[in-house]
Amino acid sequence: MIRYFVVPRHPGHHIFQVSVSLTGVAGEQLWRLPAWIPGSYMIRDFARHILNVTAEVEGHSLAITKLDKDTWKTASTEGTVTLHMEVHAHDNSVREAFLDNRYAFFNGTSLFLCPVGHEGSPCEVDVLPPGGGLATNWKLATGLTAKQVTTNGFGSFKAANYDELIDHPVLMGELKETCFEVMSTPHRVVLNGPYQVDTHRFCRDLKAICETHAALFDDQLPMDSYSFLTMVTANGYGGLEHRNSSALVCARRSLPRRNEAPSVLRDDYRTLLGLFSHEYFHSWNIKRIKPAAFSPYDLSKENYTELLWAFEGITSYYDDLALVRSGVIGVESYLELLGQTLTRVARGHGRFRQTVTASSFDAWTRFYKQDASAPNAIVSYYSKGAWIALALDLTLRKLSAGKQSLDDVMRLLWQRYGKTATGVAEQGIQQACEEVAGQNLDSFFNRALYATEDIDLTPLLASVGINLFWRSASNHADKGGKPGQATLDLGALIAADPAGVKLRVLYEQGSAMKAGLSVGDVLLAIDGHRVELNSLDEVLAMFTPGDRVPVHVFRDGELIKHTLVLQPGEPDFAWLDIENGELSEAGRHWLHIG
Ligand code: ZN
Secondary structure (H helix, E strand, O other): OEEEEEEEHHHOOOOEEEEEEEEEEEEEEEEEEEOEEEEEEOOOOHHHEEEEEEEEEOEEEEEEEEEEOEEEEEEEEEEEEEEEEEOOOEEEOOEEEEEOOEEEEEEEEOOOOOEEEOOOEEEEEEEEOOOOOOOOOEEEEEOEEEEEEEEOOOEEEEOOHHHHHHHEEEEEEEEEEEEEEEEEEEEEEEOOOOOOOOOOHHHHHHHHHHHHHHHOOOOOOOOOOOOEEEEOOOOOOEEEEOOOEEEEEEHHOOOOOOOOOOOOOOHHHHHHHHHHHHHHHOOOEEEOEEHHHOOOOOOOOOOOOOHHHHHHHHHHHHHHHHHHHHHOOOHHHHHHHHHHHHHHHHHOOOHHOOOHHHHHHHHOHHHHHHHOOOHHHHOOOOOOHHHHHHHHHHHOOOOOOOOOOOOHHHHHHHHHOOOOOOOOOOOOHHHHHHHHHHHOOOOHHHHHHHHHHHHHHHHHOOOOOOOEEEEEOOOOOOOOOOOOOOOOOOEEEEEEEEEEEEEEEEEEEEEEEHOOOOOOOEEEEEEEEEEEOOOOOHHHOOOOOEEEEEEEEEEEOOOEEEEEEEOOOOOOOEEEEEEHOOOOHHHHHHHHOO
């Protein structure tokens, strides 16, 4: 038995006090913290946040030695060995741990040393509220199995093994909890902070989305309960999937407001619903249907697989698809989202340099460690994976005259791999697709996965009555998804800067990069006209295609002048519409309309 003990000891100093005890020790014992957290494929070395470690055996101090960046060894002894440590927690993402006077969040991967060799042993964990009268109104929420807890949720919890223990993040603070049911299974949305949120609307929309995912998998839920553990922050955005919960971080403004008309569906709320939908779909696709390479995870080093395009890309396809299938958004709204996804892929010429399988394999050092070259050097296995999933779905529908689809592939994967806890081999996704299609799909998969050419979506979308169009950028904030009038374009993503606008991303096909401008440059003036975020489009509108104009930037504190040749951007912005204004039968079947 392994027992853990957690106290948010010094919220103002962001310090958790953590202990771990192992009974029946006989000899030396190794203790190790994971180097990464499943779902986020980067070595993060969580042990660097451990401030100190001491050891004792039944009240007597015990020698402990650090062996490497995340492994300790206690001296030879017999009995119950306990380690005590302080852990600094000030990462307000979903991947690590956070503690301040307002709320606390942790993943077990950040706090819980595992006694090596005892990965399969049952664990218990006690979590206490912060002391000092600070937080009498704090509550605790987690998907861990409660053993004995107070009405506020603090107390003891249990897990069958270490893998289960670290797959249950914990949120504490002034929590607001709203419940709903999906297939008679309790679900809850937990939000921290005293914010005015239309929780009724939020839960109604989430329930419809969750039911749509459950229906895809034959109305079977793979968990007894589900918690959306949500940290509400100023500007945060992100999620991480777990077996019966997800950890989410969102911006306050993205939540539905109480005074908002139900007919209004703001873009940021729609994006938020897509995020929740994404993490929930992972309950099947990655938490249970998972690559053989992750079965089991080796949390000490990189685990390589070429399949992230399927686990993240197919999930990215179904996250928005479930919004329209559930009726939470309309068809036009869905087509806008799809156009934005295709635009994100098409703007980056990195897709001509890296395949999605290579992107999956190198996630650890490339996708998760992006630099200025990223859009021109790598492809996202999320968005290009969603493009491939769409192409695959429409191909299967076309080949079978609408009788088979990617939905059938997902059900087959669930039956074969998810339900039986069998890892998916690297060729397993293609094999499942071929089984559903009843034919060899080498030509599709070779082009989609092992080559960098675009899969042409135009004829596939036409087969479900959808037109796909490509156009140039219509303004500097254009995301695609809608028709628009082409304008002169820098081919850059920009941000406000006190002196002008900062170039965040430069696309190699854009006029800014061709002019010699660089990521990080602060653009001051075009042809002597001052440039600011809200005036850039007006300044550009003064010129005609082919104009050569001087452009001034600050680079590393130096004023530099370049010559910019102004052109409309490449036609890499997608938008879609319904052919003849009315969805075809195949289209209605695809989107579950009517
Ligand atoms: Zn994901």
